[in-house]
Each structure stands twice: as structure tokens, then as C-alpha cells.
Amino acid sequence: MDKAVEKPLSDTNLTPSHPPLSQLSETLIGSEIVRMNGEIKQKIKAGERIFNFTIGDFDPGIFPIPHELEEEIIYAYRKHFTNYPAGEGELDLRQAVARFIQDREGISYDPEEILIASGGRPLIYTIYRAIADKGDKIIYSVPSWNNNHYVHFVEGEHCALETSAENNFMPTAEEIRPHLDGAVLLSLCSPLNPTGTTFSRDQLEAICDLVIEENNRRPAGSKKLFILFDQIYWQLTFGNTEHYNPVALRPELKPYTVFVDGISKCFAATGVRVGWSLGPRHLIAKMKAILSHLGAWSPLPEQKATAKYLVQKGSVDQYLKIFKAGLIERLQKIYNGFQQLKKEGYPVDAISPQAAIYLTIRIDLAGKRTPGGLLLEKQSDVTAYILNEAKLAIVPFPAFGASKSSPWYRLSVGTVKIEEIHEMFQKLKEALKKIQ
Numbered sequence: 001m002d003k004a005v006e007k008p009l010s011d012t013n014l015t016p017s018h019p020p021l022s023q024l025s026e027t028l029i030g031s032e033i034v035r036m037n038g039e040i041k042q043k044i045k046a047g048e049r050i051f052n053f054t055i056g057d058f059d060p061g062i063f064p065i066p067h068e069l070e071e072e073i074i075y076a077y078r079k080h081f082t083n084y085p086a087g088e089g090e091l092d093l094r095q096a097v098a099r100f101i102q103d104r105e106g107i108s109y110d111p112e113e114i115l116i117a118s119g120g121r122p123l124i125y126t127i128y129r130a131i132a133d134k135g136d137k138i139i140y141s142v143p144s145w146n147n148n149h150y151v152h153f154v155e156g157e158h159c160a161l162e163t164s165a166e167n168n169f170m171p172t173a174e175e176i177r178p179h180l181d182g183a184v185l186l187s188l189c190s191p192l193n194p195t196g197t198t199f200s201r202d203q204l205e206a207i208c209d210l211v212i213e214e215n216n217r218r219p220a221g222s223k224k225l226f227i228l229f230d231q232i233y234w235q236l237t238f239g240n241t242e243h244y245n246p247v248a249l250r251p252e253l254k255p256y257t258v259f260v261d262g263i264s265k266c267f268a269a270t271g272v273r274v275g276w277s278l279g280p281r282h283l284i285a286k287m288k289a290i291l292s293h294l295g296a297w298s299p300l301p302e303q304k305a306t307a308k309y310l311v312q313k314g315s316v317d318q319y320l321k322i323f324k325a326g327l328i329e330r331l332q333k334i335y336n337g338f339q340q341l342k343k344e345g346y347p348v349d350a351i352s353p354q355a356a357i358y359l360t361i362r363i364d365l366a367g368k369r370t371p372g373g374l375l376l377e378k379q380s381d382v383t384a385y386i387l388n389e390a391k392l393a394i395v396p397f398p399a400f401g402a403s404k405s406s407p408w409y410r411l412s413v414g415t416v417k418i419e420e421i422h423e424m425f426q427k428l429k430e431a432l433k434k435i436q
Contacts, residue, residue: 072305089116142401191355194410
């Protein structure tokens with residue numbers, strides 16, 4: 001079992017060239033993925049051919065939003081739905097979300113237990129703010145998306161559990177158990193960003209039972225342990241993979257579970273900005289109050305359009321069928337390509353795709369030398385070599401909180417053209433051949 005460690009938040013050796021600002025702003029690290037994409041765009045601007053498989057987004061030319069949703073958005077603007085929305089989200093949308101979740105996940109939430117926001121990020125922030133005080137322990141696994149930054153926002157105590165490939169990088173009950181004492185939030189994500197892997201039923205049930213046991217142990221009037229369950233990719237599962245959630249498995253966890261969900265990923269609608277949380281009424285009310293000061297509401301036309309679209313069961317099913325087929329075709333082709341390279345003796349690997357838009361791949365070249373004799377001493381050197389020599393841009397797991405020596409990467413297929421996959425592997429194989 002990996003020991004929980006607090007990740008460093010900044011390079012304290014840097015001398016600021018400006019008057020000091022708040023401790024938060026001076027120590028907060030910007031998005032590694034945004035930084036990487038800035039470098040990649042510069043290379044593309046300079047004329048380089050880059051296979052940019054980093055961003056967790058979609059090329060609308062390949063994966064457009066549903067036509068029916070697009071038409072409803074246009075109609076809503078033409079009907080002049082352009083003023084402020086309700087602070088908690090429009091009632092018709094919250095009712096549509098409740099029906100959608102009931103039909104597809106079998107869990108029941110009233111509109112008053114649902115909060116709408118401009119995507120998942122402000123909801124995650126408000127969950128952290130509503131539950132955690134300064135110094136409170138927050139448990140999360142790494143690699144995972146942005147938990148280290150949200151803990152930093154609330155000045156919480158980091159309890160980061162580094163997971164392993166043997167468990168598909170999903171945290172286990174055994175890894176979590178020693179750290180429950182005093183924790184107020186357990187942040188879980190399934191399907192997981194960055195790995196595209198999921199909890200099995202047994203894995204999640206074991207974690208749920210831990211939380212129930214811990215909350216029953218705590219005295220009345222004390223803080224309880226909440227589960228933040230990010231399931232933004234839950235409809236994008238492939239093959240025999242099934243999605244499970246804590247409330248469906250253990251209904252007694254409903255008072256202590258808050259979901260993050262929305263249309264951003266399952267309908268390729270990252271820029272439409274409609275997300276929702278489901279949770280206990282008193283928590284949702286506090287989150288609404290925090291959100292009211294941020295003003296991170298989902299735009300009214302998009303809310304009206306989403307409310308109408310979610311209840312169109314046939315249209316939703318047809319869209320997901322085509323959308324998921326396009327995603328799994330890309331994921332499977334790339335997975336097969338890495339398995340072929342592995343079979344040929346190259347130090348690479350990949351985990352079979354289960355869900356989302358991500359493939360977990362391994363490129364283990366640390367300690368080897370380039371054709372020019374340069375030692376790839378660190379994994380960051382490997383990342384740079386793959387980008388510069390193979391023209392392949394992928395996100396290293398250290399960007400998601402894993403150890404700097406991790407040879408694992410996130411590869412995203414939301415902008416991948418089928419015809420470029422073969423070319424990418426040709427370039428990658430050429431680069432791997434040159435390594436000594």
C-alpha cells in the first residue's frame with residue numbers, strides 16, 4: 001500500500017519579480033495541461049507536425065454536439081432567454097436532470113437536491129468550500145484530475161494515495177482505510193480522468209462500506225466523511241464495463257454523497273457549460289450560496305436547451321451509440337498499436353480501454369540514451385524526447401499528482417483523426433528504434 005503524501009505546491013526557491021500577493025496566489029500552480037498545450041501550439045505555429053493527444057476535449061468537426069441540442073440552443077437564444085438564470089438552476093432543467101438520472105441510474109433526487117452550474121469545475125470548488133475547513137484532511141488518489149489544487153484552495157491537509165497499474169490506478173479500500181480518521185472528504189472519480197478506468201462493483205462497495213462504518217463510529221455533532229463522486233464520464237463506458245455509483249450500491253450513503261455530473265463529456269459539449277451536482281438538500285443549499293457569490297451559473301439558453309434535450313430518450317440513445325462507437329474505435333486502434341509495439345520488444349504498454357476518452361499508456365525509456373548520446377535521465381526527458389522525436393504529445397501522470405518517475409501517460413482521443421493513427425505509430429516506432 002502506498003503511503004499518503006502531501007504533494008509540493010510550489011517552488012519556494014523562486015524569487016518573485018513583483019510585489020508579493022496572497023499566499024494562495026503565490027503558491028498555486030497553474031494547469032500543467034494548459035502549459036503543455038501552450039508549448040505544443042508554439043511548435044505547430046512554427047510549422048511542426050504534432051500529434052496532439054493531450055487535451056481532454058473534442059474536435060467539433062469529428063465529434064459535434066447532438067444536433068437536437070444545438071437546435072434547442074439556437075431556439076432559446078431566438079426566444080431571448082438571455083437574462084440571469086435561477087441561482088440554483090432553472091426548475092425545468094433540474095426536473096429533467098432528476099428524470100434523466102432516475103431513468104438511467106435508478107437513483108432518485110428531488111429538484112431541491114440538484115444544483116446547476118457552468119460545468120463541473122465550479123461545482124467541485126463549491127463542494128470543497130462547503131465541506132472542508134482549513135486543516136481538514138481530504139483523501140484523494142493520484143493520478144487524478146486537479147484534486148491537489150482544490151485541496152490547496154481550501155488549505156486542507158493533503159492525503160494523496162498513489163495508486164498502481166495492478167488496480168488500473170483505482171484506489172482500493174485497503175489503501176484508503178488507514179487514513180479515514182479525521183478526514184472530511186473522500187474524492188472519487190469513475191470513470192477516472194486521466195486513466196479511463198473504472199471501479200468494479202466489488203471495489204466500490206468495499207469503499208462505501210468503509211465510509212458507512214467510519215460515519216457510524218463518529219459521535220453525534222461531529223463532522224462526517226463525505227464522498228465527492230465525480231462521474232462526468234459515466235455514460236461513456238465500453239464493452240462489458242459497467243458504471244456503478246455509491247448511492248445505487250448503498251442507499252444509506254445518500255446523505256453523505258455529492259455527485260458531479262453534466263453534459264460536457266458525454267455529449268461532447270465542453271464549451272456549452274452545463275453541469276450539475278446531486279446531493280443532500282442542506283449541502284446543496286450551502287453550495288448554492290457559495291456559487292451565488294462566484295456567479296458561475298450555466299447560461300440560461302443552454303439550460304433551457306439541455307432541459308428539452310435530456311428528456312428526448314431516443315435522440316440521446318442514438319447520439320451516444322454513434323459517439324461511443326467513434327471513441328472506442330480510436331481507443332482500440334491505439335491500444336492495439338501499443339500492444340504490437342510491446343510484442344516487438346519495445347518498452348511500452350497500455351491498459352485496455354474501459355471508459356471515457358482516455359487511454360493509459362506506458363513509455364519506459366528512463367536511463368536509456370538518444371542517438372546523440374544524451375541520457376534520458378528523468379521521465380520528463382522521456383516526455384520531451386517523445387514530443388521532439390516522435391512528434392507525439394501526451395500528458396505524463398506527474399501532471400495529475402503521480403510521482404515524477406512514473407512512466408505512465410494519458411492519451412486523449414477526442415481530437416484524433418482515424419487516418420493519423422497509423423502515421424503516429426510509424427513516427428513513434430522510428431523514435432523508439434533510435435534509443436540505445
